[in-house]
Amino acid sequence: ILKMAVSLLAILMAGVSMVSCFPMAFQDLEDHSTNRTSIRFLALGDWGGLPYPPYITAVQKTTAREMSRVAEQMGADFVLALGDNFYYKGVKSVDSPRFQDTFESVYTAKSLQIPWFVLAGNHDHAGNVKAQIDYSHRSDRWRFPSYYYELNFRIPNTGKTLTIIMLDTVQLCGNSLDYEDEKPRGPLLEGEANRQLEWLQERLARSKADFLLVAGHYPVWSVSEHGPTECLLHRLRPLLIKYKATAYLCGHDHNLQYIEESDVGYVVSGAGNFLDPDVRHWNHVPKGTVKFFTGQASTLGGFVHAEVTKNQMFLTFVQAKGTSLYRTVLTQRDLN
Template structure:
C-alpha cells in the first residue's frame, strides 16, 4: 500500500510541477548571462529584427551583407529584436522553419557567433516554448532565446525585455490569431514582476552603458507608431535610470529618434525581410534623426566612453551613422 501512495504522490508532484512551469508566471529574478569583451576592452555586434521568412523578401540579401559587415567589424555576437519566424512562430522544436529561416540563411563565418534572441508578437502566435527550448541549441549552438534577461559584458549591460504581453490588443482584439500565453498568465502579475525586475536591475547596474532591447517600439513614426503601453509603463523606468539606448524591431524599417526629455536614443532595426510599408506617421515631441522605409540592419561598436552606430541597407550601403560619447551626443 505504501508503494501505491508513494507512486501517487510522485505523479501528483509531477503534475503540479508541470502546471507551474506552463501556467504560472516566472518568479525568479531576470536571468543573468555574461559575454566577454575583446582584448582591447571593446565590443561590437549587429542588430536584426523581423527576419524569419525562409530567405524570401530579401532576407538572404540582408543576411549576406550582415556577414560582410560582421567580418569587417569582427563582431562578438548578434542581437535579434524578435519576430524570428513568420507568420506564426514555430510549430514545435522539429519545425523545419528553424533551419530554413535561420540556420541555412545566416551561414557567413562572421555570423557563427552567439545570437541573443527575444520574442516578437508573431513568435507568440506559434509554440513559444519551442523557441525557448534549449534543445534548439543542439540543432544550432548559436541560438539562445529567453523571454527577458540581462547580458553583462563589462562596459555594457543589456536588458532584454518581453514586450508582447504589454500590448492590450493581443488580449482584447486578437483578430483571428491565437497567442500562446503559457508562462505569461496571470498577465497582471507577470507584467508587474517584469517591471519590478527591470527597475531593480537597472538601478543596481554600474555599467558604463545601459542598453534595453525589446520587440515593440517605444518611439516610432513607422507603421506601428509608438506603443502606448510601453510609453506609459516602461519608458519612465528607462528615463529614471539613465538608459542610453532602446533598441526594437516590430516596425519593418530602420529608424533613429532621440528624446527631448532624456538622453535615450531610440533605434529601430526591423528590416530583416519584408518591409516597405509606405506608412509614415507625423513626428511627435521627440526628434527624428533618420528614417528608412526598407530592409537592412544596424551595427554597434562600443568602447568605454564612446559608441558608434551605423545603419545599412541590403546592399551594405551606409544610410546613417552617429556617435555617442558619455555626456555628449553628436551626429556625423
C-alpha cells in the first residue's frame, strides 16, 4: 500500500509541476532563417464576416488582401485574432460552414498560412465559443486552446522574450448587446471571472518577459461608440500599470486607435470587417492620451503590424487601401 501511495503521490506531483510549467512553454516560430532578430505579427479584430451570403464584407476582403501583402513584405510570424470572429452570433458547432466561408476561404494567401491565435468577442459568446476552441483540432493555423491562455516567444538571436496573455473579457465583464448599445453589465459567472483574474494576476506578477502584451476583445480605453470599459478600467488597468505591461491590444470598436496612458500603449484594432468613424467618447479618455484615430470608410478597413526587436516594439497602423497611417515605438520593460 505504501508503495502504491508513494507512486500515486509521484504521479500527482508530476501533474502539479506540469500544470504550473505548461504555460511557460515557448512557441516555435516557423521561419528559422538564421539572421533574423525580431518577431512580427498582425493584430486584427472584429473581422467576422456576415451570417448570410456572401458571408464576408467588402471591408473584410480588402483588409485580407492588404494583410497578405504586408505579411509578405514586412513579415508576419502569426496573427492575433482579437474577437468577434463570426458575426452576429458566433458559430453553433465545430461543423459550422462559417469556418470555411468567413475564415478559410478569405485569408487564402500563402503569407497568411501562419498560426492565428484566437480569442473570443461578445458576438462569439452569443454562440458556442467551445466550438471555436474545438476547431483548433480541425485547422492547421487556427490556435484557440482555451478561453484564456498565455503565449511565450524567444526573440531570435537576441536573448530577449515576448509574452502575450490572451484574455476572455466577456467572461471577465459580461456580454454586451451591441444593438441596444449595452455596456457589459458584469460577468455571468462571478467565480469564473475571479478565477481568470487570479490567473492573470499570477501570470503578470511572475513575468520576466522583456515585452509583455495583454490582449482582449473589449477596450480599456476607447474614444468611439463603446468607449472605455468600466469593468476593465477597474479590474485590468491597475494590473497593467503595476506589472509594467508594454501594451494592451483589443477590438470591439470598429476602427483603429492608439492611446498612451500611464506608460502603457492601448491599441484598438477593430477595423477588419466594418468601419465606424464615431468619436462620441473623445472626452472620456484622459486629455492628451489619444495619439491616433481613424474609422473613415475611405480607408476600406485596417489592422496593425507589430515588430518586436531586441529592445523596441514597432507598431504600424495600416489601412486596407494600402498605406500605413501611423507608426509608434514602445520600449522594453524596465523591471529594475
